[in-house]
Amino acid sequence: MDWTVFLLFLGACCAAAATGSMFPPGQWYRALSKPSWTPPDWLFPVAWTTLYLASAYAASRVAVLDGNAHAMGFWAMQIALNALWTPVFFGLERIRAGMVVLACLWLSVLGSMLSFFAMDAIAGWLMAPYLLWVTVAGALNLAVWRMNPDAVSDSA
Amino acid sequence: MDWTVFLLFLGACCAAAATGSMFPPGQWYRALSKPSWTPPDWLFPVAWTTLYLASAYAASRVAVLDGNAHAMGFWAMQIALNALWTPVFFGLERIRAGMVVLACLWLSVLGSMLSFFAMDAIAGWLMAPYLLWVTVAGALNLAVWRMNPDAVSDSA
Numbered sequence: 001m002d003w004t005v006f007l008l009f010l011g012a013c014c015a016a017a018a019t020g021s022m023f024p025p026g027q028w029y030r031a032l033s034k035p036s037w038t039p040p041d042w043l044f045p046v047a048w049t050t051l052y053l054a055s056a057y058a059a060s061r062v063a064v065l066d067g068n069a070h071a072m073g074f075w076a077m078q079i080a081l082n083a084l085w086t087p088v089f090f091g092l093e094r095i096r097a098g099m100v101v102l103a104c105l106w107l108s109v110l111g112s113m114l115s116f117f118a119m120d121a122i123a124g125w126l127m128a129p130y131l132l133w134v135t136v137a138g139a140l141n142l143a144v145w146r147m148n149p150d151a152v153s154d155s156a
Numbered sequence: 157m158d159w160t161v162f163l164l165f166l167g168a169c170c171a172a173a174a175t176g177s178m179f180p181p182g183q184w185y186r187a188l189s190k191p192s193w194t195p196p197d198w199l200f201p202v203a204w205t206t207l208y209l210a211s212a213y214a215a216s217r218v219a220v221l222d223g224n225a226h227a228m229g230f231w232a233m234q235i236a237l238n239a240l241w242t243p244v245f246f247g248l249e250r251i252r253a254g255m256v257v258l259a260c261l262w263l264s265v266l267g268s269m270l271s272f273f274a275m276d277a278i279a280g281w282l283m284a285p286y287l288l289w290v291t292v293a294g295a296l297n298l299a300v301w302r303m304n305p306d307a308v309s310d311s312a
Contacts, residue, residue, distance in 0.1 A: 015257075
């Protein structure tokens with residue numbers, strides 16, 4: 001394992017993770033109607049910490065292999081979209097725009113996972129929980145959208 | 157030129173660029189004291205569009221080369237930090253935290269440029285205007301911090 005490479009990708013994850021502490025779920029989010037299967041609040045930071053570590057390690061495995069262009073492009077795209085979602089949803093309180101970002105994030109994580117699988121099976125599997133979690137987050141964002149029509153006042 | 161690879165990195169830039177339109181400079185920013193050398197408002201979107209295109213193209217040149225692990229790690233880190241700065245500065249109006257993000261961004265762009273230079277001179281040069289612009293942005297953020305002590309009320 002190349003620690004320098006791992007720490008570079010982990011640094012990218014830290015930038016995305018910073019949005020979680022700087023744009024926390026506030027009164028607006030707590031007041032929204034949410035589905036019964038909404039994960040408990042404590043699970044979100046635990047899940048994200050695990051997923052960031054796993055995805056950074058997966059990226060560091062693929063980064064040292066030749067022919068990683070698509071894999072590295074997809075990974076860069078997903079971390080930028082990951083950093084974008086929290087400020088849009090919790091900062092701007094824009095549920096529909098958050099849904100668009102999450103849909104793009106889901107596709108970029110899927111692209112990362114598939115391109116990782118093509119190069120290194122372990123790296124591919126390490127991205128699978130991330131895709132699952134973004135699927136849950138997307139279903140939650142969609143449910144919040146449908147259950148709170150009055151909260152969807154944004155223009156995009 | 158591999159267009160698919162270029163479009164993946166450009167997609168990452170689009171995610172970061174979206175913060176510019178979703179967290180525009182508002183009344184708060186206009187009311188701040190700014191140094192005489194502050195670039196005019198119209199220059200910011202022109203500069204960023206150019207820099208995103210150049211950095212995505214530079215990344216696509218390096219992504220297809222072998223031994224690009226550090227270069228790809230630095231590039232992923234800078235695009236995540238790039239997406240983080242605008243919501244922190246214009247969204248949360250946190251001048252000091254914005255300064256910390258910009259300092260990290262500057263280092264990651266420097267790391268990208270140097271690691272690109274080591275692999276492909278054209279890719280390295282394509283990152284140079286970006287480093288220059290982040291230097292100007294950092295100097296502006298610092299000047300705004302020093303010229304508006306009353307606006308620095310954030311906790312970090």
